[in-house]
Amino acid sequence: MKVADVMSTTLDWVATDTKIREVSRLIFGRGINGVPVCRGRKVIGFISEKDILSKFYPSMREYTEDPFREGNFEEMEEKVDQIFALTAEKIMSRNPTTVTPDTPLLKAQSLMFIHKVGRLPVVDKSGNLIGMITKGDIFRASVGDRLPLTDEEEYHDWQAKHYDIITDWKQRLQNEIPDLSALFRKHKVKDVIDIGFGTGEHDIALAKEGFNVLGIESSQLMAREAKKKADKLPQDVKKRLNFIFGDYSKILSQEEKKYRAAIFMGNAFLHLVPQYKKVLDAISNSLLSHGSVIVLQITNLERIFKVKNRVFDVTFGRSKHGVPSEHAFFRFYDPKDKNGYLTLNTAIFDHDERRWKFRTMNSAPIVNLNKNSVRNLLKKKGFGKISFYGGKFLGRLFREPFKPSESDWLNVIAVR
Structure with a gap:
């Protein structure tokens, strides 16, 4: 199986002059750990959560002078606006690891393991971004898609x-x-x-x-x-x-x-x-x-299929444990499969009093x-x-x- 068989062509990427504020918004909002940095569509770098957070940490010289960090950590937090004003090119990791559509799937998995990353840009012969592949994509292709629906x-x-x-x-x-x-x-x-x-x-x-x-x-x-x-x-x-x-x-x-x-x-x-x-x-x-x-x-x-566009319901409930503070449950149906059964899907989102985050999803066949x-x-x-x-x-x-x-x-x- 090749990378082309499972890669996503719905792409998230940023330009070299994109502000870190917007990069952070994209990473957080999409629930991903990083994005490619492109000049035109050519991949020239990659910027991750780790790259952004590293800007809060002291330099090697500062750490040598103050190894136990007696300095004011609040001052480090005040650097947020300064960091947000930087551009992607200033923070990105250069010479990122990439794969092509013809790369064997398990080779892509090995590259992720060696370089300790969770996603890789997929590029054409000219180095232009054409897709993304993640550990989750590889897992679903290798294992998940072969599992039957939950009984x-x-x-x-x-x-x-x-x-x-x-x-x-x-x-x-x-x-x-x-x-x-x-x-x-x-x-x-x-x-x-x-x-x-x-x-x-x-x-x-x-x-x-x-x-x-x-x-x-x-x-x-x-x-x-x-x-x-x-x-x-x-x-x-x-x-x-x-x-x-x-x-x-x-x-x-x-x-x-x-x-x-x-x-x-x-x-x-x-x-x-x-x-x-x-x-x-x-x-x-x-x-x-x-x-x-x-x-x-x-x-x-x-009614589900002809009037409600496959949606069963959307409900909200308060958490029993305080954190997250609220849950949202989205239930919808898929049309008949090869056996004539429908599929009921349930997605759960959590709210932490600031934003909604996707948590989990499950599906079951329905008569x-x-x-x-x-x-x-x-x-x-x-x-x-x-x-x-x-x-x-x-x-x-x-x-x-x-x-x-x-x-x-x-x-x-x-x-x-």
Whole structure:
């Protein structure tokens, strides 16, 4: 594999006369550790964070005269404006290491290791800048792109520490639990199965309403968070909850009791790649053959792609630990892959009370279902009465008709 196969052609570079203030803004704003310095497009140097910070340090002569730095460090900090006024040419490292598009990828990796740098300019035969390659590019090409997308369990393990920050549970439960409770009382439901219970908020709320809930969760970290909450509940509520971590189909196959209701809240059903049909079979077998109810809360994917330009949501949450002070969560979908699944991507940004910084990102495959495909799946399991409702995020479940271009959720009630 060659450098040309993985290099980035979206370029950041500065001219020789660019002020260090602007260079610093570019490095910090882009989250990179340095940029090439060009005359025209010819690479003549490289300027890094280290090059800029070195200007704050004492010269060798100053260090020899005062090795323990008894001098005033505040004076060093006051040099900021002086340093910002310098040009890139005054600070840059000259004769930078470069590679060409034909350089073998692992040779580029070796050059980075030898010269202790994280990125290299890619130049043509005339030395003109045409690309950049980083350690991250090489890692993704060598390892990352060969890894499968995170499965349902791993994705929710990753999300567990942030899930309660993303969600306004007070408002959500205030609107959703009354609708679930009314539905269950109408159908004389006492015992409920919850598939993918997350951090347990729906199940705890239903237990407080008097329902017995079996919650099954494939994410160990999600289940752990839910159990911590359950341990703090009054005994009369706690006894109605049974949180189990493990494989959905396997646990359901071992359950002898027949239930009257099952719920898949918060898009849990669409995360069951590739086993959604298998889990639906297991749920169907665990429910009473007559009078049972399934509730599905599914993202309205038609609205996501046709109206919202693939964006699911953008939410903000305060940190539990003080630093960083705030988090932003950006969730969006990619179109169908070769297997017919969609991809849900979640990016997290942190705010340090001055600026936002990208922290991490993860992706998971999602089952691509709409109103008609959901109806067909449920009919095959004997659910003859199927009702569809629309809902807004954090809103009521069963009060509005489903509108493909307006509803955030496709909420389904299926009765057998």
